[in-house]
Amino acid sequence: MLALRLARGTHPLVLLRRLLVAAASAGVGFLLLCTLGHAVAHPGGSVLRLLWCAVPLAATVHFAVAVARTDPSTRPRPGLSAVGLGPGRLTAIAAASTAVACTLGSTVALLVYLHLRGDITGLPFDGAAAGLLAADQPLPLAAALTLLTVLPLTASAAAGLALRPRKEPPRPRGTERPPASVPSGLPWGITFITAGLAVETFASRGNPGSAIPMPGHPDSSPAGVLAGWVLTAFGLAVAGPALTHLCGRLLQTARPGAARLLAGRVLMEEARRIGRPLGVVCAVASATIAAATLYGDEAGPHPFGPLTGLGAALVTGCTVATLLTAALESKHARGETTEALLRLGAPAKLLRASAALRAAAIVALFGPVTWGIAELAALPLTG
Structure with missing residues (x-):
């Protein structure tokens, strides 16, 4: 809930970056669902398709971590530790925000996939890609939900690892920062x-x-x-x-x-x-x-x-x-x-x-x- 409250008060550009993460997650989720549909229709020869999906998945996780690093709501600021928002809590908020954005994209991907298959009717273009998405075969819902959780879990874990608190060596006062x-x-x-x-x-x-x-x-x-x-x-x-x-x-x-x-x-x-x-x-x-x-x-x-x-x-x-x-x-x-x-x-x-x-x-x-x-x-x- 705290991550959602912080998201409501963030700058529009920060929200735009999070929406871009959600859009990328939707694209990856759609590719994973298409791989699942191909595996249902053609039991053999789908492993390599899943390997190809790992490439955009890794690119999306990399982008999600970069967005989490630049999120101003997760940067340590004076006074936050006094109200219980120390570095560890801010890292957890960043991971939760990343998981929310990726889950939103995965949900959109599932809805679009079902709509293009023809499982959700009453809207334009319903069933437009029924042949490509193997609409004649039943979709295993448990497998679909499992695939869609891969990206949110991976991205949130990567964001948590990238933003975890690190101990910096003490620096004497009055000296310049050593060169990189x-x-x-x-x-x-x-x-x-x-x-x-x-x-x-x-x-x-x-x-x-x-x-x-x-x-x-x-x-x-x-x-x-x-x-x-x-x-x-x-x-x-x-x-x-x-x-x-x-x-x-x-x-x-x-x-x-x-x-x-x-x-x-x-x-x-x-x-x-x-x-x-x-x-x-x-x-x-x-x-x-x-x-x-x-x-x-x-x-x-x-x-x-x-x-x-x-x-x-x-x-x-x-x-x-x-x-x-x-x-x-x-x-x-x-x-x-x-x-x-x-x-x-x-x-x-x-x-x-x-x-x-x-x-x-x-x-x-x-x-x-x-x-x-x-x-x-x-x-x-x-x-």
């Missing part, structure tokens, strides 16, 4: 990327020159290729903070001016906060480029169906929204520094130039990395 350490995930990221490309190459042996079918045609789709893509994406997410930190260092080389120096320091300071979302966005972009290479005009029949398009839209939208949310969190985190610079007389033009330099440096470094990994991922599948 260099992220050390680059070797591990390269290892996972290499392993993912190797697994994909091994899984595609014996079938050169043919693209793997997408979820609309799952019977002959090798699960090893999907596992290779997942390992590659995880490697990019692990290496993202180190690459972002490298962007900051490169900006400060060769006698930098004020704008380059400020942009580089900000990237180095915020490398861990925005690096992982950047790595995930690069992974999605590389997968998109690889899919465009595999399924071009010369690859034969177009394999993308409506459910594949929905899953791709969910993954792309959630990853981009997560990156924008992390960037907003980073902006709020350095708000005091920005105000101090303005009080010291720094022109607003300098801050805008610094932001433009940060964006250009990120594109200049992550763009070739994304393109190269996409070409390497598509190479063994195109023969």
Whole structure:
């Protein structure tokens, strides 16, 4: 109840982010229900469809955690501990708010699914997708409800773990905060990327020159290729903070001016906060480029169906929204520094130039990395 009362008094933009989480949850719930309907109509060959659903589910959980981190109602503030709202209680509220948003989306997904099957009549488009959703087969309600609880439970648990109270080491008074350490995930990221490309190459042996079918045609789709893509994406997410930190260092080389120096320091300071979302966005972009290479005009029949398009839209939208949310969190985190610079007389033009330099440096470094990994991922599948 406290989480619902806090939601009523929040800013409209915060409510919009929560509604976006609910919308993404509705899309994932609909995909899970479609997988269940396919399993009922075709008992064999539905495991890989469920594996494909894990990709948008993970993207939605990542987005839900990012929204929970930027929720102002769950930030510790002076005086809240006196009324029983300490860090632990605020973490529980964040997890409850995430569960409420995801449950709302799952409920909408169930209603839409039943409506398109024709089980709920009296509204426009009832039964419009009866053939696609196996309306001639009874829907196991217990299995449907079990699948729909996966996302709310996973997202709320992930939000609770991400926002759990942590003990910070004491800092002597009158000293500055120590500089952020260099992220050390680059070797591990390269290892996972290499392993993912190797697994994909091994899984595609014996079938050169043919693209793997997408979820609309799952019977002959090798699960090893999907596992290779997942390992590659995880490697990019692990290496993202180190690459972002490298962007900051490169900006400060060769006698930098004020704008380059400020942009580089900000990237180095915020490398861990925005690096992982950047790595995930690069992974999605590389997968998109690889899919465009595999399924071009010369690859034969177009394999993308409506459910594949929905899953791709969910993954792309959630990853981009997560990156924008992390960037907003980073902006709020350095708000005091920005105000101090303005009080010291720094022109607003300098801050805008610094932001433009940060964006250009990120594109200049992550763009070739994304393109190269996409070409390497598509190479063994195109023969």
